[in-house]
Amino acid sequence: MVKRTGSNLISSMKKSKILCLHGTHSSAAILKEGLEVWPSNVLDRMDLVFIDAPFRVEDEDFPAFTWFNAQDVTKMNIMFNESIAYIEETMVKLGPFDGVLGMSMGACVAAALPGMQAQGVALTKVEDLKFVMVMSGSKLECIGGEAPKLAENAFSSIIQIPSLHCFGENDFTKLNAIELLDSFLDPFVIFHSGGHEIPKLDEKGLKVMNSFLDKVQASFAAPKAIRSLM
Template sequence: MTENEMVKKPRFLCLHGFRTSAEILKKLIMRWPQNVLEKLDLDFLDAPFPALGKSDVEGTFDPPYYEWYQLDQEYTEYRHFEECIAYMEDYMIKHGPFDGLLGFSQGAFISAVVPGMQAQGVALTKVPKIKFLIIISGASFTKHKLGLPKLATTAYSSPIECPSLHFIGEMDFLKPLGTYLLESFLDPVVIHHPGGHTVPRLDEKGTEIMLRFIEKIQKILSHEAQTSSNMKAAL
């Protein structure tokens, strides 16, 4: 196996924010520098449920808009969370394998909790392990309001070991919760930006951090590919 064959683009399933869409997230991500985008294989998925109310991006981005799950007015009961996870798994079976998840806002809540649920065998049991995360304006379910999806009850009981990159905006209303989320991960990488609850453009420093993160996960994938190749050769 040549070096070029061993260095693959990490493949991410990308989960958009509340009452937006895959197309909207794609437009925002595509503003990142080309030298970052060319190193990633990104697949953008629409959430399973049409938006049940007004979207904050109306007038800025065209509909349709979708949501991954719903909460009651007291933020204590999650509806359709299990269906959402099953929907994701079905897509991953048909279109995978995926190396990681990239999520923004509501999509980031899901992305951040999936590795813990998967490790405990309560979700995504039919697909390969999620190895990497890119979390944009995310938070931990355990610190978000009062509710907690049943599947995620103990997802953060052990540290999340997969390499993770977290975007935290200085003006983001979720900044305190996004900062708290870092405590659930081993050696999280963080890109701080001056903006609010958004997918930020990457400045020179952010681009440098992102490229180092991608290089790190590419080395992990290359090592896995080499190990697999050696095992096949030994058979």
Template sequence: MGSEGDVVLRKPRFLCLHGFRTNGEILKTQVHKWPQSVLAKLDLVYLNAPFPAQGKSEVEGIFDPPYYEWFQFNKEFTEYTNFDECLAYIEDFMVKHGPFDGFLGFSQGAMLSAALPGLQEKGVALTKVPKIKYLIIIGGAKLKSPSVAEKAYFAPIHCPSLHFLGEADFLKQYGQELLESCFDPVVIHHPKGHTIPRLDEKSLQMMTSFIERIQMMISTKEQSACFTRADPSP
């Protein structure tokens, strides 16, 4: 293979999972607070969750409906309804519109995103699509359902992952617990609450570095695979 300068970089392709009782267009609006220099390095696809909101949305009056939710849960967040249907819905979209390199998730979408690599490795989700390689987690946490958690976090999450932790986020403690299940996560701390923050100079540098690192990983691997296929030797 040629030198690093010969590697053709392509944009990492992320499937973006929105927060509870919002929608893909809302997440797109929130993500577009980030500068064009970041957005231009990513191929982002936004998906609406499968179920119409079954209650009031926190974003009513701020963003227009319709609002959706990925699955339903009890007050303790330990029992889920329609979780398997949610996984099948995501997989079906990935089969039809993939391949994807990773997930970008916010809030409920972030919890789901961080659980999917382990569920995929266990063979209980996303069995028809390529392995998830990268994660961008904003305001995330671990899923608490025992039957899901034992499969999702049975081993450290080895995907390179970027996490946003807000100092005023009510999920901050749970986002830190998620970090403990990740192998070598990159963490951007910000002063805001449960939101997708704008990037200051330091966080912009960290995010750009993370994206460029995974771009190089993707492109090097793909170029190597291309050379291997072209190699006529037995």
């Protein structure tokens, strides 16, 4: 019988299946291209599934989509509810998923999903999320001044699952992204020198990323009784 070391055990585990949510006035294709700045030995650890938001943005000269419109409260709530339903339908159809990754507005949605699921107002037809990855994200109320009604209590309790937060020194969401950290237990943070973007991973960022993925994937292999204590 071959004895596996810790690193071999991690590498032999299944990839984390992750639903990826793009930002506003963006698309699945744009987010997919943006994540290609990460090295292959990171991307190879994840099974990334990209989807377009359900609402087409008409004033762009390229295919662009959004999750909701924050300028009108009534419209915001209707669109947000439809987007959450669409995300859940996708997870049922293409899942099961282990976690969610979001960029910008998609990151704001992703960050709110675990709390919404815990409260039973979203993702009730799928397995509990095991982690979230938040790229230049914040709380939803930072977008339009108030959170959609469905997500108004998303952060009423500390989110216990592992989370990775990535934002830049020149990111216009930096202060809001820092504030969001307080809503998660022991968040992993990649703070880079750039702006509102998916950054290349320097040595420090790569270390944080791999530590996060190690923790996530190790939890998959843990027996349920042990996992509940992690």
